[in-house]
Amino acid sequence: MRLIATIFVIAISSGFIYILANPANPLPALGPFLDPVNGCWVSAEPVNKDFSEHIKLPTLQGPVSVWFDERLVPHVHAANDHDLYFVQGYIHAYFRLWQMDMETRAAAGRISEVIGDKTLQFDRLQRRKGMVYAAENSLNAAEAEPHTKLMLDAYTAGINEYISSMSYKNLPLEYKLIGFKPEPWNNTKSMLLLKYMADDLTGYTEDIPLTILRDALSPQDFNFLFPEKISGSTPVIPAGTGFDKPSLTSPLVPNDSVWTHFSASDYATKRTEGTGSNNWAISGTRTQSGATILCNDPHLGLNLPSLWYEMQLQTPDMNVYGVSLPGAPGVVIGFNDSISWGFTNNYRDVKDFYLIKPVAGNANAYWFSGKQIKYTDRVERIVIKNKTDFVDTVHYTIQGPVMYDERFHGPGNLKAPLAMCWMAHKATNELLSLYGLNRAKNYNGFVDAILNFQCPAQNMVYADRGGNIAMWGQGQFVNKWKEQGRFVMNGADSAALWKDYIPMRENPHALNPAQGFVSSANQSVTDSSYPYYYNGYFYEFRAWRINSVLSSLQHATINDMFSLQNDTYSILAANTLPLMLAYLSPADMNAEGKKYLEELKKWDHHLSSESIAATAFQVWWSKLYEDTWRDDFQNIPVSLWPSDERTMQLMQTDTGSKFFNNWNTSSIEHLRDIVLLSYAETLDSMAKLEKEGNAQWYKAKNTTITHLAKLPAFSYPGLKIGGWGNTINAAKSDHGPSWRMVVQMGKEIEAYGVYPGGQSGNPGSKYYADYLQNWVDGKYNKLQFFPNKDEPEKENVKYTWNIGTK
Amino acid sequence: MRLLLTTILILMFAAIGEQFCPWWIIAVVSFIFGFITDLQKGRAFLAGFFGIGIFWLIAALCRDIANHHILSQKMAVIFHLPHYSLFILVTVLIGAIVGGLSALSGIMLRKVL
Structure with missing residues (x-):
């Protein structure tokens, strides 16, 4: 017993x-x-933790000092490039290792390895896009160049030095929670991270829907509703800027057999609007101080740990401050002791699709220019946690990877084989650009540096202490025939291939234009005098607002820049609401109808956080938009309907347009009928929102900073911030200003910045999201730009790492 | 008196053991002390339960207080607990039960041998 x-x-x-x-x-x-000794509790970082340390890194060539200021921004002072990038890698890993690991896994399509089969489709998509292929090509270019080779090797070694010092006890919390361990870093991973950015910024596939759309509409309607350039655009390169004589002539447009035709049945892509960024620079003639001012706020997915990590990097020939991407060496956006620079997405189309004609009876070949050609195959093995591996063979044609086919369907359940030709697949070396930008002394240095930046194409703004401002629509572009790559092309036709690259010095640019400022916000890049053909996915609203405010500022101050970056004025509302309100008469309305009418009449067109009128307008606009286009675009997904800009212009110019008629009724409708119908629908929606207590704009849109593993406990929902994708402060639900920076390049450089996160990636640290409230409130942190000296500015240093070789 | 002594010894050796070994060392320590101290079964359980429980309580509290509950509040959300103190309680209970059961196993094994 x-x-x-x-x-x-x-x-x-x-x-x-x-x-x-x-x-x-x-x-x-x-x-x-x-386990409180070795488990998750280790991440409960003491709020008064002393970060100061003596660290021994024997592979360094000499000692390195790292001074942390009170916001935990490291200022790294090293004697040479190797030691600098080694320590940058070490610091990135120290504060952000899990994030670097996850982002590069996501880029490579290796999430299922640690999460399981629910992310298999995502991983397959990444493989189909050729993300690793792209990273390998760029790695070859980067390793063939001595500066970037040294940068990558030292950076990787620094990360691995940190990883090799880790045990279970000091793993970042998410590793313990999800149950995996970091693997050694390598140079490919850094390139994957850069490709992850390139995909985010140039990875759109609009050629496919546009092909369907063009076949569904008459040519007149198509050109009317989808103009390549919207009228009234205020382009990135100010209108009237002269362009160099083109060294290449435009290729002849091939005959119509170069196009393809197909339809999709259940195309369900959601409408995305106004993703993008703002940047501008103001000449000293228009600032109060007389010094140039540069501003930038790139809009990206809002996640924690933040995409960005603030740093200052010093060597004897460099002193640069800005934001870095954990996972890649160097500073991406920022300023040094001579120049400042910033980026917005350029949106010229650098990704084209081709319909491939397989050889009947031979699964391994396709037709090209009358000949049978064998595919190059790339076998993608996707490891899945607790399951057997998934193997996908991706065919590569002369154009690039076959992204969609019978085995992996495209949008709208497309089974036709579509190959992709994408600038991000080419052997480009953007890292060399960052290397040069971080060290550039003047405009020529800036231009030399950015000429290495090929993909993702960016509008690069520039301001220096010598009083110069400039803007470049920079990237590697192809000399295209008219409309080449706007729609899916015939993969068997050699005329559809990309031929010559446009020499990058001929990219559109403006130095010190007469208007005294330059700005970009993802609008059309040039006026029609630019000699080369391009198409793209441009947005105008933010640019209209920025240019209108900047041209009225005669004595701009840093405070003006803060207000402008946080501006929530809706150009759309200012232009359309008066037209809409003119059709409403209070006499025909119930109490609710009158109440909102009054609110909207009083409204200042700012999408302010607490405004209820802002919500009412936003709802009204979306209803009006749907009511206008739904009947004209039956069976065509909402993502393909005309832009807000075009819809607004139609309302302004032709209230009796046939597009306002509802084809499903026997009567003839007019804008007035759509306004009244959508207003009634808006009242219903607002009643619901009021009942839920979500009528205030910030509650209705629910801006949320989401943890990368989508854990609500580590995320921040319902932030009290105004704005939307079409206002300068473009804070949408999950997307928005990821780093706001204002730099005045005077005798003393005065710089401010804020991002929605914090320097530590540890959710148990007080530095995890400590800038978030400032970001929400439109406040800034002052950036401490240390002079390049062996002794730090003691009053600004909170913690010090003394790193020695022994 | 022997119960108190055993409790303290389990606490001390588990604390030392965790500096070098993973979490399961708490089970080993409790088992060994259950085996070598000739306590009644119920008392052996209590020695393991309180030895590990108090050790984990002190360790968790030290971290939590210095951290101003930043982490425990977030972990409470993950574990669907209404208050951070309950996350500390769950931590302590898990450790305590492991300690208690291990010490009980130790004494019972000794008694059959």
């Missing part, structure tokens, strides 16, 4: 310990996880 009881108790005990030692999805193994 006693024996049985003993066996029973030991079995219970062992069973309990066994359960605790093993993960039970979604929970981690509770034993090691809850």
Whole structure:
């Protein structure tokens, strides 16, 4: 009896310990996880933690000092490039390792390895896009260039130095929670991260829907509703800027057989609007101080840990401050002791699709220019946690990877084989550009640096202490025939291939234009005098607002820049609301109708956080938009309908347009009918929002900074911030200003910045999201730009790492 | 008195053990002390339960107080607990039960041998 009881108790005990030692999805193994000595509790960083340390890194060539200021921004002072990038890698890993790991896994299509089969489709998509192929091509270019080779090698070694010092105890919290471990870093991973950005910024596939759309509409209607350049655009390169005589002539447009035709049945892509960024620079003639001012706020996915990590990097020939991408060496956006620079997405189309004609009866070949050509195959093995591997063979044609086919359907359940030709697949070396930008002394240095930046194409703004401002629509572009790549092309036709690259010095640019400022916000890049053909996905609203405010500022101050970056004035509302309100008469309305009418009449067209009128307008606009286009675009997904800009212009110019008629009725409708119908629908929606307590604009849109693993506990929902994608402060639900920077390039450089996060990637650290409230409130942190000296400015240093070789 | 002594010894050796070994060392330490101290079964359980429980309580509290509950509040959300103190309680209970069961197993094994 006693024996049985003993066996029973030991079995219970062992069973309990066994359960605790093993993960039970979604929970981690509770034993090691809850252990207060080695488990998750280690991430409970003391709020007064002293970060100062003496660190021994034997592979360094000399000692390095890292001074952390009170916001935990490191200022790295090294004697040479190797030591600098080694320590940058070490610091990135120290504060952000899990994020770097996840982002590069996401780029490479390796998430299923740690999460399981629910991310398999995502991983397959990444493989189909050729993300690793792209990274490998760029790695070859970067490793063939001595500066970027040194940068990458040292950076990787620094990360691995940190990883090799880790045990379970000091793994970032998310590793313990999800249940995996960091693997050694390599140079490919850094390139993957850059390709991840390139995909985010140039990875759109609009050629496919536009092909469907063109076949569905008459040519007149198509050109009317989808003009390549919207009228009234205020382009990135100010209108009237002269362009160099083109060295290449435009290729002849091939005959119509170069186009392809197909339709899709259940195209369900959601409408995305106004993703993008703002930047501008003001000449000293228009600023109060007389010095140039440069501003930039790139709009990206809002996540924690933040995409950006603030740093200052010093070597004897460089002193640069700005934001870096954990996972890549150098500073991406910022300023040095001579110049400042910033980026917005350029949106010229650098990704084209080709319909491939397979050879009947031969699964391994396709037709090109009358000949049968064998595919080059790339076998993609996707490792899946707790499941057998998934193997996908991706065909590569002369154009690029076959992204969609019978085995991996495209949007709208497309099964036709579509190959992709994408600038991001080419062997480009953007890192060399960052290397040069970080060290550039003047405009020529800036231009030399950015000429290495090929993809993702960016509008690069520039301001220096010598009083110059400039803007470049920079990237590697192809000399295209008219409309080449706007629609899906015939993959068997050699005329459809990309031929010559446009020499990059001929890219559109403006230096010190007469208007005294330059600005970009993803609008059309040039006026029609630019000699080369391009198409793209441009947005105008923010640019209209920025240019209108900048041209009225005669004595701009830093405070003006803060207000402008946080401006929530809706050009759309200012232009359309008066037209809409003119059709409403209070006499025909119930109390609710009158109430909102009054609110909207009083409204200042700012999408302010607490405004209810702002919500009412936004809802009204979306209803009006749908009511206008739904009947004209039956069976065509909403993502393909005309832009807000075009819809607004139609309202302004032709209230009796046939597009306002509803084809489903026998009567003839007019804009007035759509306004009244959509207003009634708006009242219903507003009643619902009021009932839920979500009528205020910030509640209705719910701007949320989401943790990369989508854990609500580590995320910040419902932030009290105004704006939308079409206002300068473009804070949407999950997307918005990822880094706001204002730099005045005077005798003393005065710089401010803020991003929605914090320097530490640890959710248990007080530095995890400590800038968030400032970001929400439109406030800024002053950036401490240390002079390039061996002794730091003691009053600005909170912690010091003294790094020695022994 | 022997209960108190055993409790303290388990606490001390588990604390030392965790500096070098993973979490399961708390089970090993409790089992060994259950085996070598000739306590009644119930008392052996209590020695393991309180030895590990108090150790984990002190360790968790030290981290949590210095951290101003930043982490425990977030972990409470992940574990669907209404208050951060309950996350500390869950931590302590898990450790305590492992300690108690291991010590009980130790003494019972000794008694059959």
